[in-house]
Amino acid sequence: MKVLGIETSCDECSAAVVEDGKNILSNVVATQIPFHAPWNGVVPEIASRKHTEWIYAVTKEALDKAGLRVEDIDAVSVTNRPGLLGSLLVGLSFAKAFAWARNIPFIAVDHMLAHLYAPFLISDASETRAEYPFLGLLVSGGHTIICRADNFDDIKILGTTIDDAAGEAFDKVAKFYNFGYPGGAVIDKMAQNGDSNAFRFPMPSLHKGDHRYDVSYSGIKNAVINQLDMFKIKEKYSNEDIAASFQKTAVEILLRALLNAAEDTDLTTIVAGGGVAANSYLRSRLSKKVNLRCVFPPLELCGDNAAMIAGLGYHYLKRGECSPLNVTASARVTGFKKKYP
Ligand code: KG4
Ligand code: ZN
Numbered sequence: 001m002k003v004l005g006i007e008t009s010c011d012e013c014s015a016a017v018v019e020d021g022k023n024i025l026s027n028v029v030a031t032q033i034p035f036h037a038p039w040n041g042v043v044p045e046i047a048s049r050k051h052t053e054w055i056y057a058v059t060k061e062a063l064d065k066a067g068l069r070v071e072d073i074d075a076v077s078v079t080n081r082p083g084l085l086g087s088l089l090v091g092l093s094f095a096k097a098f099a100w101a102r103n104i105p106f107i108a109v110d111h112m113l114a115h116l117y118a119p120f121l122i123s124d125a126s127e128t129r130a131e132y133p134f135l136g137l138l139v140s141g142g143h144t145i146i147c148r149a150d151n152f153d154d155i156k157i158l159g160t161t162i163d164d165a166a167g168e169a170f171d172k173v174a175k176f177y178n179f180g181y182p183g184g185a186v187i188d189k190m191a192q193n194g195d196s197n198a199f200r201f202p203m204p205s206l207h208k209g210d211h212r213y214d215v216s217y218s219g220i221k222n223a224v225i226n227q228l229d230m231f232k233i234k235e236k237y238s239n240e241d242i243a244a245s246f247q248k249t250a251v252e253i254l255l256r257a258l259l260n261a262a263e264d265t266d267l268t269t270i271v272a273g274g275g276v277a278a279n280s281y282l283r284s285r286l287s288k289k290v291n292l293r294c295v296f297p298p299l300e301l302c303g304d305n306a307a308m309i310a311g312l313g314y315h316y317l318k319r320g321e322c323s324p325l326n327v328t329a330s331a332r333v334t335g336f337k338k339k340y341p
Pocket of ligand 2: 141
């Protein structure tokens with residue numbers, strides 16, 4: 001089954017064709033970075049406008065690259081949650097129109113679940129595969145979730161951030177210091193030339209009881225932005241030192257919660273997904289863990305992309321599940337909040 005995937009939840013306008021939930025025939029990701037960079041962050045109105053301008057051409061390119069015609073597509077899968085509402089609505093409306101015009105099945109999916117599905121895709125770039133059950137680390141601009149995944153649509157939330165998301169902290173630190181946009185990728189690059197011991201930023205005191213798998217980023221964000229001098233180890237420091245020290249602590253916060261969860265469960269495979277899963281320090285720290293198998297999607301599948309949407313959608317469609325054409329978009333997903341006993 002050839003599924004057309006559409007993803008417009010934030011600032012990437014993406015269309016892809018994936019066969020049988022596995023083989024990526026094409027995956028076009030048109031990034032809006034240059035349009036948001038002057039504001040050091042995503043401007044929702046610009047994002048939805050660009051999606052409107054680009055979605056047709058991006059989809060056409062995805063079909064052309066796959067060597068397919070509109071008539072060759074068997075079904076459509078689209079992100080309808082979570083994300084920027086105006087942006088989501090562009091992809092959702094386009095996907096509905098495509099499916100309606102062709103009279104083919106249509107499914108609206110959760111793009112956070114799709115991030116966890118990314119390593120199940122076989123692309124030319126990677127043979128990395130994952131198997132259920134596993135411990136999921138979902139780290140994007142808006143979410144930080146540690147979960148147990150038993151199937152593509154069956155996840156149990158073990159821990160979350162109690163305030164800011166990890167990606168959000170990268171973005172806000174980069175924005176404050178004018179390091180550039182998108183913040184996570186810029187900080188990752190700057191950190192390569194910085195001293196990660198130039199500052200000793202505080203870790204949240206969150207590792208006990210109900211919060212054993214939770215994380216918090218408001219403390220470190222505040223420390224880096226408002227109390228920098230309080231935490232310096234070196235008298236003279238560079239922007240690269242700030243980036244490297246921040247990145248190290250931000251990743252250690254994630255690792256502490258994740259490794260607590262690994263210790264308390266029978267799960268020995270970790271699957272990471274979402275933009276922050278591209279972080280080189282996170283990838284290198286996790287790859288050195290000897291008792292754990294850590295699966296990362298290839299870099300091009302960490303951020304938002306339509307291949308993971310088409311891949312995930314296939315599994316719902318195979319079960320015979322479709323969405324009605326009046327399904328709507330939602331900015332937030334309540335199921336991603338942890339329930340405390
Ligand atoms: O999954 P994603 O592309 O979009 C959302 O669903 O939010 O994630 C975007 C987030 C941003 O916060 C961005 O700064 C972060 O991923 N990010 C990174 C890196 N690349 C992107 N964070 C840390 N290191 C990176 N290399
Ligand atoms: Zn995402």
